[in-house]
Amino acid sequence: TQLLEQSPQFLSIQEGENLTVYCNSSSVFSSLQWYRQEPGEGPVLLVTVVTGGEVKKLKRLTFQFGDARKDSSLHITAAQPGDTGLYLCAGINLSGNTPLVFGKGTRLSVIA
Amino acid sequence: DSGVTQTPKHLITATGQRVTLRCSPRSGDLSVYWYQQSLDQGLQFLIQYYNGEERAKGNILERFSAQQFPDLHSELNLSSLELGDSALYFCASTTGQGLNYGYTFGSGTRLTVV
Numbered sequence: 772t773q774l775l776e777q778s779p780q781f782l783s784i785q786e787g788e789n790l791t792v793y794c795n796s797s798s799v800f801s802s803l804q805w806y807r808q809e810p811g812e813g814p815v816l817l818v819t820v821v822t823g824g825e826v827k828k829l830k831r832l833t834f835q836f837g838d839a840r841k842d843s844s845l846h847i848t849a850a851q852p853g854d855t856g857l858y859l860c861a862g863i864n865l866s867g868n869t870p871l872v873f874g875k876g877t878r879l880s881v882i883a
Numbered sequence: 884d885s886g887v888t889q890t891p892k893h894l895i896t897a898t899g900q901r902v903t904l905r906c907s908p909r910s911g912d913l914s915v916y917w918y919q920q921s922l923d924q925g926l927q928f929l930i931q932y933y934n935g936e937e938r939a940k941g942n943i944l945e946r947f948s949a950q951q952f953p954d955l956h957s958e959l960n961l962s963s964l965e966l967g968d969s970a971l972y973f974c975a976s977t978t979g980q981g982l983n984y985g986y987t988f989g990s991g992t993r994l995t996v997v
Contacts, residue, residue, distance in 0.1 A: 775978075798925070805988075806986075811991075812991075813885065813975070813988025813989050813990055813991055814926075814973075814988050816985040816987075819985060859925075859926065869939060870931050870939055870941065871916075871928070873923065873925055873926040873928075874920075875925035876925060
């Protein structure tokens with residue numbers, strides 16, 4: 772079973788601060804996806820990273836896929852209360868024909 | 884609205900009972916996935932259907948079963964319910980299979996077994 776470990780598990784910061792959350796595995800993935808989940812809702816896809824070393828930006832969010840395609844990070848610049856939520860990483864295995872494997876997530880709280 | 888519809892949104896039932904959760908995938912999506920989310924285990928994959936056929940099974944208990952109908956909606960049946968089955972159950976759909984298909988999730992069904 773491929774496991775994805777996310778850290779930290781919980782993060783509480785002030786508005787305007789920067790933060791980075793991590794997603795690590797001992798397995799190689801063909802790609803990794805990041806989702807954000809808000810209370811009472813299902814996860815919503817933010818980004819897919821495919822190439823080792825790839826960096827993608829989504830406004831104040833920067834996503835990076837590790838060179839070996841085993842890990843990924845999400846960096847948020849100048850966090851805002853609207854960024855509050857559960858951030859989940861999910862991996863697609865090399866064959867691409869099995870369901871997404873999810874990490875347990877990082878629960879972020881941004882305080883105004 | 885994600886386009887994936889799950890009903891009911893909340894369900895409270897007693898131990899030993901049976902419930903059915905329903906999912907209508909996004910228009911045009913052929914794959915349906917069921918996940919269970921609990922605080923300690925995170926999102927756990929249960930089962931996948933593709934165009935009416937079962938494609939993959941995860942950590943789904945024998946008391947649980949699912950099916951996908953010709954109109955592509957899916958139902959997850961949970962029987963002989965136990966307290967530990969209390970969780971959020973999500974359905975997700977995708978257009979196809981394989982690399983890089985993002986999942987579109989419904990809003991989930993919160994099941995409480997008392």
